[in-house]
Amino acid sequence: MKKILAADIGGTTCKLGVFTSDLELLDKWEIHTDVADEGIRILADIHHAFQSKIGRLEYNTDNITGIGIGVPGPVDFNNGILNGAINLNWTEQMPIASQFEKISGIPAIVDNDANVAALGEQFKGAGSGHKDVVMVTLGTGVGGGVVSNGMLIHGHGGAAGEIGHTYVDYNQRFQCNCGKKGCLETVASATGMKNLALHHYANGMTSTSLKAEIEAGSLSAKAIVEAAEENDTLALKVVDEVAYYIAVALSTLSAVTNPKYFILGGGVSRAGRMLTDRIYNHYRPLTFTPAYEGTEIVLAELGNDAGIYGASRLVKQFLS
Template sequence: MIILAADIGGTTCKLGVLSEELTILHKWEIPTQTGQEGERILRDIYESFKKNAAHKHYDMDEVLGIGLGVPGPVDFDKGTVNGAINLNWSGVKHVKDEFEKLSGKPVFIDNDANVATLGEKFKGAGQNEANVVCLTLGTGVGGGIIANNELVHGHNGSGGELGHFKVDQKERFQCNCGLKGCLETVASATGVINLTYHYYKELQFKTSLEEAIQAKEVQAKMVFDAAKDGDEFATYVIRKVASHLAYAISVISVMTNPKYIIIGGGVSKAGHFLIQHIETEYQKMTFKPALKGTQIVTAELGNDAGMIGAAGLIKQYVK
């Protein structure tokens, strides 16, 4: 038996055929057609699965189930997504029901950050441990919590929305959610830029970033690179970012006590340098028994995490 999986993004859909052990057998991408309120997206995915089956000579009867990762607020039990803006889906869309009608197979859907977490748990940095947390640091901050092998969804699907953990009590920056002080305003790529401008104005450090700051052209990678090169101001900014992340992780640690805390997304490319700074602050502020045996690690699966995790939904809930 095989599993079909799709990680649906606003620009492309990453599709895959996986074994029951979540080994990728084939993978490919198709463009996401968001026109006409995204009405073609699910049908395009299904048609692409069928074409691939004909091309690779396997039968759709061999399919155990289909897992879908969706960028938006998901009601896991109902299989619906409510307002997937990047896909041009407004209101509640019954993704599970629609795809089951198309395919005749069991379908499970979850939020894209949750499926990425599940992917890292099964086949990546989570080492198939029962208790794992993932923070995805990109333009914003996504995340997922796995406790006792189960993704935490909460009563209405808001469980694991780690980007909206309030860490900045000074509420300096507006978040897209409408509140101020969220983790993603100070720890995402956008957050690194926010803090760079803020502290430069406040502290007037000498820095190699001065020209980019004056021109309003700062990028997160510039700040990390400058910090790695020993720039005092850039190092100060990264320490502040790491401190906010450490605070969030320390609270999560006493709530679910994960074995692995996985840092993924574009910002995680800073790798050991970022982890080192997070670890320093995390060790200072976390309840000591919750520290024991917990490791902060970087994600391993890259762009395949969501697809593997979507297939993991079938491994977990169908198989």
């Protein structure tokens, strides 16, 4: 039976997986991502890792259907080209799919890492059994992926699902990495939580258990969540505001794709029910009723494995 390979390339590690043709995970492991010299060895390292795991004799198209690769940057999905990835020191356009095929002889399909994570959660994780799912990853930034009728949505320029850059803070208080202001990422990522806490502190909410960390410049999103769990007024205001802005974005998305599940992942989602309950309470009154009925806001289940599951699914969908 032919195998399917998957790689989820991150700035520090590459997660690798070997799957059966029915997408059962056979083996998974990680290798270091060597970003030195403009990341020139990254693809070859992945190739060698699979070759030594599978064995030279079986590492060919008779035994392997293909490899799915998730990358941390914008991707031209139809051509398998990555338009630069800062975390990997890849500053130029990289034809990942064709380069990997050249090195290994194995057909490759490439997509953005947030997209493959969404696809992984849709078919094997929190969205399992449903074809319409939106994933929102609340990490240092805010990533996202939209799965509609079982397929990822890419859009004409590949920017579909960039939920972090939907416009939600109409006061435009904070600068986004994308160059604009008011994006979800500026108020709902780990950075966004700090933005809000510092903003309210500067505007007079100084009676908080976070005072020392704020004054020392060492405030973290984790500390805010922990303080909220202890009913700190400032921290609770921040968590509620984060939930509101996520709800605004989900409300719009509901009227566009009407998903069964919104799946929240990433570090900020570790706030758990404290966050999801608040999001849901804001989301319902904001949203067109037929677009939210039956829709659930849930936490991701696959953790760091979502990417390899999604990448393997892409192989199944497009290369087999």
